[in-house]
Every structure is written in structure tokens, then in C-alpha cells.
Amino acid sequence: MPETRVKIYPQDSMTAEERLQCVTRLEKPDRVPLSMMLYYYAPLHAGAKMSDYMKNPDVYMSVMKQVWHDLGPWDIYYNINPVSRLVYSYVMMMRILWPGIELPENEMAKIDEIQYMEMEDYDRVLTFPSFISDFKFRAEMLSRFCQDCKGDTTAKVFMKMIPGFLRQIYFWRKDFKWWRKQGVVPQIGFQAEMPFDTFSQARNVINFSMDLFKVPDKIRNCSLKVSDNFAKFSVLTARVMGTPLVQCYCHRTSNSFISPKQFENLAFPSMEIIVNHIVDAGLTPILHCDGDWFKNLKIMRRLPKKKIIIQLDGLTDIFKAKEEIGDHMCIFGDVPAAKLVSGTPDEVEEYCHRLIEEVGKDGGFILAGGCEIPPNAKAENLRAMIRSVVKYGYY
Amino acid sequence: MDPTQQKTASHFQETFLKFDIDAIPACAQQMIDSQMGIQDFLDACMPLMETIGKRYESGEYYLPELVAAGEMFKTASAIFNNQIKGDKAVLREKLGKIVLGTPKGDIHNLGKDIFGVLAEANGFEVHDLGIDVPPEKFIEAIEQTQATVLGMSSLLTTAFEHMKDVVNRLEKKGLRQNVFVIIGGGATEQSLVEKLCVDSQTRDAYEGIKLIKNFIQNKKESKPCRKHA
Incomplete structure (x- = not known):
């Protein structure tokens, strides 16, 4: 597309898209790219009502434009605005309380960590036809936990989802056009919680920890069962969106939740199928790895080289991760949320500088917050982060 | 036996x-x-x-x-x-009493629940106040139970101000010196100990139990509690 030739800074020699592709291949770009994951921060910065921002796509777009004009630029646009709560619940598989519905108008959306899957459901998942196994599992569970389709039949859940899904795609395609005109690359063509992590969320961590001893094979087999359907739908959606990146959430697979052995035997096999499928389709998987992943990294070297981005949230030692896996996948992260809230601009700049120097050495690095930029981050700290790629990020 | x-x-x-x-x-x-x-x-x-x-x-x-x-x-x-x-x-005495909760504005219960299970299994009496707990409820529970440990867990940075509020209220009530305040959760980090005037921070439930046991051991040996400004 011609608009992607727009440069973020005059001194850049690459576009943001070229820069992103370059770091994904672990090559050295002109400059360290920057992603600002500031979905929940944006309405507070712009003074918009959280409920309007989350419900009304026009409000969302104007808020994001205001933040871009106040703080920008950056290279990669983190797009998660859920036009349809039902579709958002489908991909994240979490019960979400919404401002203006279950919560006061100005509160941030919250995750209600409820258990919605029973032990017997593992057996049922194993009987699902493979080609619709992930759809069927998600739709059945949605009718148990999502406020917008509580108690509905699977068919009715799908009927309700179709318009939401189409609206979501229509919105993103329109929204991406504006961002591409600014020279920015959208980060997410499709996003979803990975199968193993979904089962952990669905059972809740205490039950799931017990399941790991009682029915490990069922967890592994259920994760495998839904993988193919998950991967194919990811690729299809990302293509329809025109954005070749698939964000795969791994909220419960770190060593903060499971052992490296459990990761290798129970979670990794389905991850491998999904990642390989996405890579084979010519797209880039972004593995959103919350928690401490250090001991899993060796196992992840079995995934395709120079094709994957791994997002770290500050709990994995990103400097050690660079040594362990920096020659294999692109590292994304990880300015800690607490630093952006209670640190000073100098502290933020110093940390970004270190990230750029050490993790960004020879390329293969994207500077970003450790997970989401917190809503109460200080604007001056975000400015320090954005400034750091200009000050220190050129190779 | x-x-x-x-x-x-x-x-x-x-x-x-x-x-x-x-x-x-x-x-x-x-x-x-x-x-x-x-x-x-x-x-x-x-x-x-x-x-x-x-x-x-x-x-x-x-x-x-x-x-x-x-x-x-x-x-x-x-x-x-x-x-x-x-x-x-008939039981020997419990190791100590812990008041536990997720502060106002946050409804994550995962970290708190894991910590609560471990604390009970390690011989503590746990008073779990649940999620989205207003500051005054923490104070009421400390007063009612005479607990010497307060644990607050959060995944959101927006909870920091409420944690600080709880500590300020403990100070005002003259309870602060007798209560070991420990915070935990994915969004917390060591620098918050000073900023929020708490005694300890951890992201690891087991480490949290150890820190509390150390505090109780020091108390038995009559080592002075940390004094806060």
C-alpha cells in the first residue's frame, strides 16, 4: 500500500512496516521500533468517558487520534478495541465486566475470574468434530459465562456473534486505513487466548493445578484437539483483516503457573501446531507471554527461527531472554507497568536505554511496555519512552 | 503416636x-x-x-x-x-493471623486465593476479605481480628493508591507499628515498598509466606518493628 511508505521520523530510512519485518527476521533495522499498548490509558489521557470509549467506535477513534497527536509517534498500533463484547469474550475466553453496564461509567473493564468449565467437559471436548472443535468449545462455554449470551444454545451464540464479528472487521479495516496513512503498522490481525491457557482460565487456576495431576493427558489431548481449528480460523481472520500478525495470548503457560516439564508435555504440543500453521501461511505469530517464561525458552527454540515475536511483560528477565532466545525470535517489551506509574521520566528513559543497548543489540527487538500501558501511567513517562527510540534507538 | x-x-x-x-x-x-x-x-x-x-x-x-x-x-x-x-x-496455637484481600478497584482473586491456601496450610489463620475491598474494611478487619499481618494483592496499578490509603489509615489509628503489611501481585515491584510505606513485596506466594514467618520470628525475638514516617 502506498501510504505505508510514510516515515515515522524524517531521519528514518525504513517505514514502520519494513522495520517490523526486519526485526522479525532478527536483522538490524534503521532504528528500534516502538509499540505503545495503551488501550486503557488512552481514554484517561483524553478525558473521555470509559463507557463511551468502549462502546462507541467513533469515540474510540477520536480518543486514539488525540493520544497520537499528544504523545506520538510510534511504529506499531496496538488495536484491541472490542466493538462487540461477545466477540471479544469469544477470543479472550474471560468474563469481562463492562463500564456503563456492570461497572460505573468511568471504570476500567475488569476480568471476573470465574470457573466456567467442569472436569467432565474435557471428555466432551475430545468427542467434538476436529474441524469445528475450537468454535464449539468456545461457543458452549460462552453461554455459561458471557453476559451477552447466557444460557443460549450453541447455534444461537453463533447467530449472535456473526453480526458482531462483521462489525468488528468492518471497523478495523476502516481504522487501519487511518493508521497506515500515519505510517503506522497495526499489530493484530487476529488475537485469541491459546488452548492450554483457555482451559486453565476456564477451570480456574486452583482446579486446573489439581487437573494437572489428575488428568494431564486429557488436558494435552483437548489442547491438541482444538489446535487445528484455532490455527485455521486465526489465519483466515488475519487475512480478511489485511494484517499478517496473529497475537496468541499465553496468560497461563509461564513458569509462574506450570513447570517447564508440564509446558513441554502438555502445552507446547498444541502451541507448536498453531505457530507452525500460522508461519506456514506466511503470517507472524506474536506470542504474548505473561509471567516468568525463562525456563520455557529452551523448549521454544523448537519453533521456527526468525519468524516469531515473543512479548515479555517484565516478569521474565528480558536481558537473560535475549541471551537464551534472542538469536531465534524477536523480543518485544518490557518497560514495567509500575515504573510507568510511579517512576520518573529519567528512570523510564534509563531503563529504555538499557533495553535498546542490550536487548536491541544487533536488532531483533521491539520496545514496548511490559504488557499494557497502565491507565494511570504518567504522560511524561510515556513521552520518555517514546523519546528513547529517537535518542538511543538508531543503529 | x-x-x-x-x-x-x-x-x-x-x-x-x-x-x-x-x-x-x-x-x-x-x-x-x-x-x-x-x-x-x-x-x-x-x-x-x-x-x-x-x-x-x-x-x-x-x-x-x-x-x-x-x-x-x-x-x-x-x-x-x-x-x-x-x-x-485441641490444637496448639496458630502461627498468626493474616487479613487478606484485593484492594478496591480490582477484582482479581487468583494471587490472593493461592496465597490464602498456602498460608492456611502453613498454620496461619486467614481472614480473606475477598475482592474490591474498600480501605476501611481492611482496618475494621485488623481491629476485629487483632491480626498482625495484612496482605494485599493486586494485578492492577490503579490499586496502588488504595494500598497507600490503607497504610495511612493504619497509621492514623495507631495500628501501623503492630501490623506487617505485605503487598503482592503481578503489577507490584520492590520499589513500591518505600513508595507505599509497606513492609514487603513479593510476586511469589511461597516467598510471601516465608517473609511473614520471618517477621513473626523476629517479633518473638522482640526485634523492633519497622517504624514509618
Whole structure:
């Protein structure tokens, strides 16, 4: 597309898209790219009502434009605005309380960590036809936990989802056009919680920890069962969106939740199928790895080289991760949320500088917050982060 | 304990360390049938919790082992509590009382629940106030229970101001010096100890238990509590 030739800074020699592709291949770009994951921060910065921002796509777009004009630029646009709560619940598989519905108008959306899957459901998942196994599992569970389709039949859940899904795609395609005109690359063509992590969320961590001893094979087999359907739908959606990146959430697979052995035997096999499928389709998987992943990294070297981005949230030692896996996948992260809230601009700049120097050495690095930029981050700290790629990020 | 009781206790311990979760109720029943009291049961459990803690620290065990151990302990102790009456129900004192909760504005319960399970299994009396807890509720609970430990867990940075508010209220009430305040959760980091005027921070439930045990040990040895401005 011609608009992607727009440069973020005059001194850049690459576009943001070229820069992103370059770091994904672990090559050295002109400059360290920057992603600002500031979905929940944006309405507070712009003074918009959280409920309007989350419900009304026009409000969302104007808020994001205001933040871009106040703080920008950056290279990669983190797009998660859920036009349809039902579709958002489908991909994240979490019960979400919404401002203006279950919560006061100005509160941030919250995750209600409820258990919605029973032990017997593992057996049922194993009987699902493979080609619709992930759809069927998600739709059945949605009718148990999502406020917008509580108690509905699977068919009715799908009927309700179709318009939401189409609206979501229509919105993103329109929204991406504006961002591409600014020279920015959208980060997410499709996003979803990975199968193993979904089962952990669905059972809740205490039950799931017990399941790991009682029915490990069922967890592994259920994760495998839904993988193919998950991967194919990811690729299809990302293509329809025109954005070749698939964000795969791994909220419960770190060593903060499971052992490296459990990761290798129970979670990794389905991850491998999904990642390989996405890579084979010519797209880039972004593995959103919350928690401490250090001991899993060796196992992840079995995934395709120079094709994957791994997002770290500050709990994995990103400097050690660079040594362990920096020659294999692109590292994304990880300015800690607490630093952006209670640190000073100098502290933020110093940390970004270190990230750029050490993790960004020879390329293969994207500077970003450790997970989401917190809503109460200080604007001056975000400015320090954005400034750091200009000050220190050129190779 | 007589030889039969010792044998039954050993069988329980082996089952426990094999994480044969479904066999735990039967083991607990065997201990009751062999006339063991609640204190005998706790005496059998304490070395188990120590072993599990050490293996966790050494990297042999991970969260699932900690959680499963806590849950097996809860299952077995519930069976004892329901069936044992009279002299055999008498317990030695608990290690201490902990008031626990997720501060106002946050409804995440995961970290808090894991910590609560471990704290109970390690001999603490836990008063879990739940999620989205207003600052005044923490203070009320501290006053009512006379707890010497307050644990606040959060995944959101927006909870920091409420944590600080709780500490300020403790100060105003003159309770601060007697209460060890520990914060935890994915969004917290060490620098917050000073910024929020708390005593300790951790992202690891087991480490949290150790920090609290150290505090209680120091208190017994009459080491002065940290003084806050």
C-alpha cells in the first residue's frame, strides 16, 4: 500500500512496516521500533468517558487520534478495541465486566475470574468434530459465562456473534486505513487466548493445578484437539483483516503457573501446531507471554527461527531472554507497568536505554511496555519512552 | 503416636508427596480411625509442607505442587474438623493471623486465593476479605481480628493508591507499628515498598509466606518493628 511508505521520523530510512519485518527476521533495522499498548490509558489521557470509549467506535477513534497527536509517534498500533463484547469474550475466553453496564461509567473493564468449565467437559471436548472443535468449545462455554449470551444454545451464540464479528472487521479495516496513512503498522490481525491457557482460565487456576495431576493427558489431548481449528480460523481472520500478525495470548503457560516439564508435555504440543500453521501461511505469530517464561525458552527454540515475536511483560528477565532466545525470535517489551506509574521520566528513559543497548543489540527487538500501558501511567513517562527510540534507538 | 498411628501417618505422607489427590480423603479417614487427633494430623503435615516448600525453592516444584499441597491439606483437615471432637480436637496455637484481600478497584482473586491456601496450610489463620475491598474494611478487619499481618494483592496499578490509603489509615489509628503489611501481585515491584510505606513485596506466594514467618520470628525475638514516617 502506498501510504505505508510514510516515515515515522524524517531521519528514518525504513517505514514502520519494513522495520517490523526486519526485526522479525532478527536483522538490524534503521532504528528500534516502538509499540505503545495503551488501550486503557488512552481514554484517561483524553478525558473521555470509559463507557463511551468502549462502546462507541467513533469515540474510540477520536480518543486514539488525540493520544497520537499528544504523545506520538510510534511504529506499531496496538488495536484491541472490542466493538462487540461477545466477540471479544469469544477470543479472550474471560468474563469481562463492562463500564456503563456492570461497572460505573468511568471504570476500567475488569476480568471476573470465574470457573466456567467442569472436569467432565474435557471428555466432551475430545468427542467434538476436529474441524469445528475450537468454535464449539468456545461457543458452549460462552453461554455459561458471557453476559451477552447466557444460557443460549450453541447455534444461537453463533447467530449472535456473526453480526458482531462483521462489525468488528468492518471497523478495523476502516481504522487501519487511518493508521497506515500515519505510517503506522497495526499489530493484530487476529488475537485469541491459546488452548492450554483457555482451559486453565476456564477451570480456574486452583482446579486446573489439581487437573494437572489428575488428568494431564486429557488436558494435552483437548489442547491438541482444538489446535487445528484455532490455527485455521486465526489465519483466515488475519487475512480478511489485511494484517499478517496473529497475537496468541499465553496468560497461563509461564513458569509462574506450570513447570517447564508440564509446558513441554502438555502445552507446547498444541502451541507448536498453531505457530507452525500460522508461519506456514506466511503470517507472524506474536506470542504474548505473561509471567516468568525463562525456563520455557529452551523448549521454544523448537519453533521456527526468525519468524516469531515473543512479548515479555517484565516478569521474565528480558536481558537473560535475549541471551537464551534472542538469536531465534524477536523480543518485544518490557518497560514495567509500575515504573510507568510511579517512576520518573529519567528512570523510564534509563531503563529504555538499557533495553535498546542490550536487548536491541544487533536488532531483533521491539520496545514496548511490559504488557499494557497502565491507565494511570504518567504522560511524561510515556513521552520518555517514546523519546528513547529517537535518542538511543538508531543503529 | 503408637506404631499403628505412625504407620498410618507415614502412609498419608507418602500419598501426599505422590500427589495422589483422590486418595487423600481415605488416608485422612484411616488416621481418624486409628485414633489420631487434630494435633497429630498437623504434626504429620508440617514436615510435608516444609518438604514441599524446600522443593519449590530449589526449583523442583512449581505452583501446581504448591496449590495441590494446599488443597490436599484443606481436604484432609476438613475431614478431621468435621469428625474429631473433645480432647483430640485441641490444637496448639496458630502461627498468626493474616487479613487478606484485593484492594478496591480490582477484582482479581487468583494471587490472593493461592496465597490464602498456602498460608492456611502453613498454620496461619486467614481472614480473606475477598475482592474490591474498600480501605476501611481492611482496618475494621485488623481491629476485629487483632491480626498482625495484612496482605494485599493486586494485578492492577490503579490499586496502588488504595494500598497507600490503607497504610495511612493504619497509621492514623495507631495500628501501623503492630501490623506487617505485605503487598503482592503481578503489577507490584520492590520499589513500591518505600513508595507505599509497606513492609514487603513479593510476586511469589511461597516467598510471601516465608517473609511473614520471618517477621513473626523476629517479633518473638522482640526485634523492633519497622517504624514509618
